[in-house]
Amino acid sequence: MKLEKFVAHNVYGYLNFDICFNNDLNIILAPNGKGKTTALKIILAILSRNYNYIKNLNFDYLELSFFHTKVQDPTTIKITEYSNIKTDNQDELTSYRLICDEHNVNYKIFFRNSKLFDFQLEEGKFGEEKLSFIKLPMFLSLDRRFTFNQPKKDYDSILEKFLENKSTTQHQDDPLQSVENLISSAQNKLTKITNHAKRFF
Numbered sequence: 001m002k003l004e005k006f007v008a009h010n011v012y013g014y015l016n017f018d019i020c021f022n023n024d025l026n027i028i029l030a031p032n033g034k035g036k037t038t039a040l041k042i043i044l045a046i047l048s049r050n051y052n053y054i055k056n057l058n059f060d061y062l063e064l065s066f067f068h069t070k071v072q073d074p075t076t077i078k079i080t081e082y083s084n085i086k087t088d089n090q091d092e093l094t095s096y097r098l099i100c101d102e103h104n105v106n107y108k109i110f111f112r113n114s115k116l117f118d119f120q121l122e123e124g125k126f127g128e129e130k131l132s133f134i135k136l137p138m139f140l141s142l143d144r145r146f147t148f149n150q151p152k153k154d155y156d157s158i159l160e161k162f163l164e165n166k167s168t169t170q171h172q173d174d175p176l177q178s179v180e181n182l183i184s185s186a187q188n189k190l191t192k193i194t195n196h197a198k199r200f201f
Contacts, residue, residue: 001135002067004074006043009033010060014015017042023029025182045075051116054079057092068133075102077131103130 003026008017015035020030028036045053046064054062062079081097094111106125110118119125 001069003043004067005066006065007057007063008039008042008061011038011057011062013043013058029045044136045079046079049098049128049131052112052114054096055084055109055111055114056082058082064089073102075100081108098128100131105130 002023003021005021006017007017008015010016012047015038017035017039019039030036030038041053042057042062043064044050046062047066052056059079059082063076065074067074067081071148078099080099081094081095082093083096084094086092094114095108097106099106104124104126105128106122108120108122109116110120119127163190
């Protein structure tokens with residue numbers, strides 16, 4: 001899997017994201033409190049259909065596009081129509097809609113008092129079973145460990161190949177060090193190429 005784009009509007013009433021991902025290494029930098037961790041958690045929640053996490057986001061719109069293995073066109077999951085209301089008898093009702101046009105998926109999720117209690121399929125559409133092909137991507141989490149949810153051989157980005165090849169090295173318990181080594185190696189290669197090119201100009 002390769003993530004292509006992540007968009008979110010008004011998460012928690014104030015966070016907005018519009019992230020376009022590179023094909024290999026992606027490093028998200030921002031001051032504390034700007035939503036770096038929140039963005040990663042939302043991406044994982046969308047891919048894993050973590051309905052309970054999503055229901056607490058109080059958002060206007062979520063969208064995630066990604067490339068599945070051996071599929072040329074991206075798959076896009078949209079989550080919209082978020083609603084959170086309290087009834088006269090003090091029940092809290094939360095709902096939102098999940099749409100994936102590429103797989104003809106369109107259904108609404110309902111919670112009552114924070115408990116999942118119903119799914120409602122749009123007529124002629126499918127539910128989450130059509131999204132069972134999705135595997136979670138690899139990412140460096142806050143505990144500085146990479147998360148895998150599929151065989152390593154399925155990963156085809158530069159970073160993932162590098163980490164797989166280095167899995168038996170002294171840094172296998174410190175992925176952050178592996179990332180630093182990858183950046184350093186890429187920088188050294190670029191310097192060599194630049195120096196070599198200067199000979200011809």
